[in-house]
Each structure stands twice: as structure tokens, then as C-alpha cells.
Amino acid sequence: MLNCKTITKLLSVAQDRKLNLAEKIRLKLHTTMCSACRAFDKQLQELQGFSNNFINEKHTPKD
Amino acid sequence: MPLHPTITESIQHPDWTQDQVFTNELRQQMIKFATLQLSDQHLAEDAVQDALVGALKNQQTFTRQAALKTWVFAILKHKIVDLLRSRSRLVSSSSLQINDDEDHLIEVWDQPFNSRGHWHLSEQPTPWQQPADSLAMDQFWLTFETCLNALPAQYSKAYMMREFVGLTTQEICLQTNTSENRLNVLLYRARMKLRNCLQENWFDKGA
Numbered sequence: 001m002l003n004c005k006t007i008t009k010l011l012s013v014a015q016d017r018k019l020n021l022a023e024k025i026r027l028k029l030h031t032t033m034c035s036a037c038r039a040f041d042k043q044l045q046e047l048q049g050f051s052n053n054f055i056n057e058k059h060t061p062k063d
Numbered sequence: 064m065p066l067h068p069t070i071t072e073s074i075q076h077p078d079w080t081q082d083q084v085f086t087n088e089l090r091q092q093m094i095k096f097a098t099l100q101l102s103d104q105h106l107a108e109d110a111v112q113d114a115l116v117g118a119l120k121n122q123q124t125f126t127r128q129a130a131l132k133t134w135v136f137a138i139l140k141h142k143i144v145d146l147l148r149s150r151s152r153l154v155s156s157s158s159l160q161i162n163d164d165e166d167h168l169i170e171v172w173d174q175p176f177n178s179r180g181h182w183h184l185s186e187q188p189t190p191w192q193q194p195a196d197s198l199a200m201d202q203f204w205l206t207f208e209t210c211l212n213a214l215p216a217q218y219s220k221a222y223m224m225r226e227f228v229g230l231t232t233q234e235i236c237l238q239t240n241t242s243e244n245r246l247n248v249l250l251y252r253a254r255m256k257l258r259n260c261l262q263e264n265w266f267d268k269g270a
Contacts, residue, residue: 003180005173012251016225016232036187043188043258050207051226 002026007037011044089132090115093139099220100143100228110146114139143228147238175259191266203265210260214253221246222253 002010007030010023019027031038090111097107118135175186182188193203211219224235232250236243 003176004182005176005180008255009247009251012254013247015254016247016250036182036189039188039190040258043191044254046191046193047254047257047261048226051222054204054207054211054227 002030004030004034004037007031007034008040011037011041015044015048089135093135096136096223096227097139097143099216099223101146102220106146110139110142114142140228144230147224147228147230147234191261206261206265210257210264213260214256218249218253218256221249222257225250 007027010019010027013019014023014027031041093111093114094107097110098104101107101110114135118131118138175182177183211222214222221235221239221241224230224238225232230238232243232246235241236246239246241249
């Protein structure tokens with residue numbers, strides 16, 4: 001089974017392209033058992049969300 | 064007494080071009096953003112000028128500065144994407160190269176893991192709790208910006224091309240003459256650094 005460090009790299013790649021079936025299976029096998037990597041995955045998605053909202057949100061004056 | 068029509072008008076549709084502080088700040092943010100993406104100050108200033116002229120022509124439709132700002136940045140992003148896609152001149156191929164010495168350093172992306180590649184107990188990620196009120200969110204965006212500015216230039220450039228301008232990894236590789244593996248490394252490191260910075264400066268503080 002892949003270790004956490006390798007999984008975090010794979011999770012980063014998953015933000016940029018669709019993973020192939022083998023990658024998905026390896027990811028799933030790991031994250032099912034590893035709550036830290038599950039939390040990391042969620043954080044990467046949140047990070048992407050922050051980045052998408054950043055330009056619209058930063059320093060915007062209040063109504 | 065009813066307000067004079069032009070006064071009512073100016074309250075409903077204030078002229079943001081008269082707000083020097085706002086327009087100057089907006090312009091500076093746009094130039095900073097565009098320069099980072101285009102690696103060319105003059106090209107960046109031209110793109111910002113075009114975007115601003117186009118947006119300010121329609122500025123009366125915007126009753127809030129925030130809406131105007133969203134709009135001009137959307138125009139600017141389109142201009143940047145067009146420029147990046149169309150220009151024949153490639154960004155200097157060295158612009159996304161990593162200094163090889165850096166690869167040997169134990170850095171943020173290695174620290175959380177032990178020698179077998181598993182999370183150190185104290186470094187294991189736990190879910191982030193985000194505050195709901197907007198004042199705290201303003202502070203959050205400032206922290207986010209600080210973390211973004213703290214990234215090494217080539218990480219920041221790769222990350223912004225991907226997440227802010229919205230180019231695909233293939234497009235970035237082509238534009239910057241970078242291999243996909245290299246780009247994956249850059250994006251991974253940018254994300255690890257950003258994540259770590261937010262963890263330490265925001266989420267750990269329970270703000």
C-alpha cells in the first residue's frame with residue numbers, strides 16, 4: 001500500500017486531472033483506512049475553493 | 064423634501080472613478096496579478112489598462128465597489144488567458160525551473176512525514192473549522208494573501224496560472240516549457256506550503 005506522502009502527491013495531481021482507474025483504486029484503498037489523508041484531501045479541495053474566491057472576496061468593502 | 068434626481072442618481076450609481084483610493088488600489092492589485100502571470104510589466108500594464116477602460120465604461124451599472132471589482136478582474140483574467148494562449152513568444156524556459164539545491168533541503172513538504180512516509184502524529188491533518196462571520200473572514204483573506212505572497216515566485220506563478228487564471232496543466236506546460244512532472248512538483252509544493260501556512264497562521268489559532 002502507498003504511504004501517506006505518496007498519497008498526498010497523488011491527491012494534489014487529482015486537483016489537476018482525472019486519475020486513472022489504478023490510481024483511483026490505490027487512493028481509495030489508502031484513504032478508506034487513513035483519516036489524516038482524508039482530512040488532507042478535504043483541505044486541498046478547500047484550498048482550491050479559497051483560491052477561486054480570493055479575487056472576488058479580498059478587501060471587498062462592506063455594503 | 065424629495066432629493067434632486069441627480070443626487071438620487073449619484074447615490075444609486077456612485078461614480079467609482081472619483082474614488083481615487085479605490086481605483087489606485089484596484090489598479091495596483093491588477094498590475095501585480097497580471098505581471099506575475101505574464102512575466103512582462105509592460106504587457107501587464109496594457110492588459111490592466113484595457114480591462115479598466117472596458118469596465119469603467121460600464122461602471123455605472125455597478126452599485127457596489129465589490130461587484131465592479133469582480134467584474135474588472137473577470138475581464139482581466141480573460142485578457143491574460145488570451146495573451147498567454149496566443150502569444151508566440153514563450154515565457155523564458157527557466158521561469159518555472161526549480162533550483163536543484165532546493166531539492167535536497169528538508170522542506171515543508173517533507174517535514175510532516177516520517178522516514179517511512181507516514182504522517183508524524185503531531186502533523187496529522189484534522190478538519191479545518193471556518194468562522195462564519197464576515198469580519199473574521201476579512202481577516203482570513205488577509206492571512207490567505209500573506210501566505211500566497213510568501214510562496215517562492217515560481218511556485219506562486221504555477222499555482223496562480225492553475226488556480227486563478229484556470230489554465231489546464233497541459234496549457235501551463237506548453238506556455239512555460241515545463242515537463243508535466245516538474246509542474247506537478249511545483250503545484251504540490253505550492254499547495255503544501257499554502258496549506259501549512261494557513262494551518263499555522265489561521266486554523267491553529269482557532270480564529
